[in-house]
């Protein structure tokens with residue numbers, strides 16, 4: 001064995017790219033044979049530790065299950081005895097019950113595989129090292145209080161992910177701990193059996209990671225606690241008191257990491273991180289479903305995960321009818337359909353609606369709206385002033401100034417309604433006194449009172465009538481008075497602004513061309529007249545709402561996570577910042593995948609400057625791709641280079657080698673579909689669980705799906721923007737919807753020269769498609785290949 005190894009090593013001592021691939025594959029095989037757990041010098045000790053730990057977990061599970069069952073009954077009785085009230089006793093017992101139940105679930109989920117790593121750490125000043133086994137959840141031996149497993153989120157476990165053998169340090173609540181990391185060991189455990197042991201520093205490359213990456217994937221993203229890499233660990237454990245922005249290449253683990261970060265934050269800051277105070281913003285519901293397993297697997301439940309649209313609609317308390325997003329996207333994508341000028345204006349409109357320029361326009365608009373909000377009239381009943389203009393103005397400009405405009409006017413109205421009867425009483429007294437005075441004067445001026453009795457009666461009648469009228473119409477008067485205030489219906493105000501180019505021009509201070517503003521107002525008016533809004537309108541609409549209505553602190557979040565952030569506009573980000581109580585963010589995205597860059601973020605630095613200027617922030621980069629093989633990622637890098645943007649970060653593939661992408665020429669759609677159909681059967685036989693046929697548009701996807709579904713493929717599904725579930729198997733999906741997802745194999749349906757042209761949007765769309773596969777990539781074209789495939793032939797195979 002050793003001889004063959006060195007012979008091969010000699011033959012490839014000056015390796016070419018292909019030899020290098022073979023070289024790594026060979027080394028992995030060699031080490032797998034050599035490092036079978038049983039061959040490890042410490043196998044017996046490790047095997048015993050595993051068996052003892054598993055036994056202890058089993059007995060702990062039995063104990064906890066019993067406790068939970070008993071507590072369940074006890075709590076029920078207790079709650080009945082206190083008539084459903086929450087007594088202190090119930091609260092305490094309930095807390096213990098919930099904690100036991102959680103621990104029971106956690107232990108059950110790790111029963112087969114209690115830990116995955118070990119570190120031996122000798123703290124500076126101590127004589128001996130201590131050994132720590134690292135797992136998804138901690139385990140303590142009750143009688144000795146010895147920690148048998150530490151939780152992966154503890155400060156000490158950070159060494160498992162980031163530490164190299166030798167001198168290390170880690171941050172603990174009590175300060176910086178320095179020492180020597182003497183051993184870092186990884187275990188492959190299956191069903192309580194020790195399969196493999198890997199010692200860091202002895203294995204030639206991270207074989208443990210490679211094993212994880214070779215797995216076939218089905219329909220959901222999985223947790224990666226066993227194999228989190230150092231650069232990822234830094235992000236997961238990054239300081240929470242800032243806006244952390246992560247630019248990560250396709251497949252660098254951005255989505256996975258943010259979910260692990262949540263688990264970390266929830267564990268580390270249990271006292272302040274309530275699940276309700278965390279928000280994850282995701283691009284669509286399909287994506288939500290795709291990531292839905294990870295948090296429960298990490299023991300985290302009930303985190304609010306929402307699309308931006310849903311957040312805004314719940315903020316505004318309205319369900320708006322939105323135009324179809326796809327239509328505009330395809331109008332921008334399809335260079336054949338519309339005039340260049342129209343497409344440019346369409347892009348500028350989308351950009352404008354999500355820009356800080358519109359935010360500034362709204363600021364000025366609101367100043368004007370609220371300038372003379374209090375009408376210059378008194379609140380009168382029958383010509384008697386109850387509240388003068390100046391009195392109300394004082395309330396508006398002084399007493400309630402701390403409130404945003406709409407709640408302020410509502411508060412003033414409430415105040416008036418609550419106090420008007422008092423006010424009226426005072427006025428009634430005045431009326432009565434005036435009347436009494438008048439009658440007295442009359443009495444004093446005559447000798448015979450009988451002569452004026454009729455007059456007196458009339459005065460009394462008038463007094464009673466006035467007083468009755470004051471009392472009877474006071475609430476109505478308040479209502480009528482407020483009807484004369486300006487209407488602050490947010491939607492109407494927003495639509496008035498956006499569909500009026502003169503208003504836009506007035507407030508934009510010449511920052512935007514008049515022609516564009518005319519286009520924006522005409523375009524928007526048509527949409528509003530149809531009773532609709534665009535998705536792009538929602539950020540500005542909610543900004544107007546926040547300006548006028550405000551938002552209470554209690555409805556704000558302690559930490560906000562944004563995935564696929566490159567597709568959000570600056571104004572959307574600004575709104576999210578308003579929803580944060582402390583500017584604590586984790587924002588991840590990839591500019592190269594910004595297929596909505598016409599309205600989204602083109603540059604993280606601009607985002608930091610324009611939106612997060614006043615807060616603590618940091619930009620980190622993830623350059624390694626863990627998803628796709630080297631060959632696929634090298635090919636994808638060549639495609640994205642066509643974008644010719646200077647600051648593109650090319651992905652560094654993790655050394656996992658497979659087939660080079662296959663490029664296939666066919667004469668027509670039927671031939672492509674026939675080939676896909678026969679290949680699908682082969683690929684399924686090879687054990688691939690998820691295969692995507694990615695088309696440029698929904699229309700193309702539907703056409704392909706209709707034909708494919710009749711060719712004996714039983715589990716094929718069409719995915720459109722209406723879909724919420726992705727259940728694995730074979731799917732036909734439009735490229736833009738595949739963003740964020742991954743598949744064992746991807747087949748790009750039609751990458752012909754007339755379908756993908758050399759422009760930013762097409763390059764990015766193709767890049768998104770070809771960075772989805774883990775293991776294999778097939779690209780079909782008809783007649784002539786797209787110019788985007790015009791790359792060095794060493795990067796692909798032709799079939």
Ligand SMILES: Nc1ncnc2c1ncn2[C@@H]1O[C@H](COP(=O)(O)OP(=O)(O)OP(=O)(O)O)[C@@H](O)[C@H]1O
Pocket residue numbers: 209212213221222224227228229232248249250251252253254255256257590593626627739740741742771
């Ligand atoms: N440290 C790791 N160990 C094992 N697998 C990993 C690791 N990091 C990432 N992966 C895997 O890489 C794949 C890509 O991860 P993920 O989808 O989170 O990346 P992403 O950066 O969000 O991708 P994209 O931007 O292309 O959608 C997933 O299958 C994930 O499990």
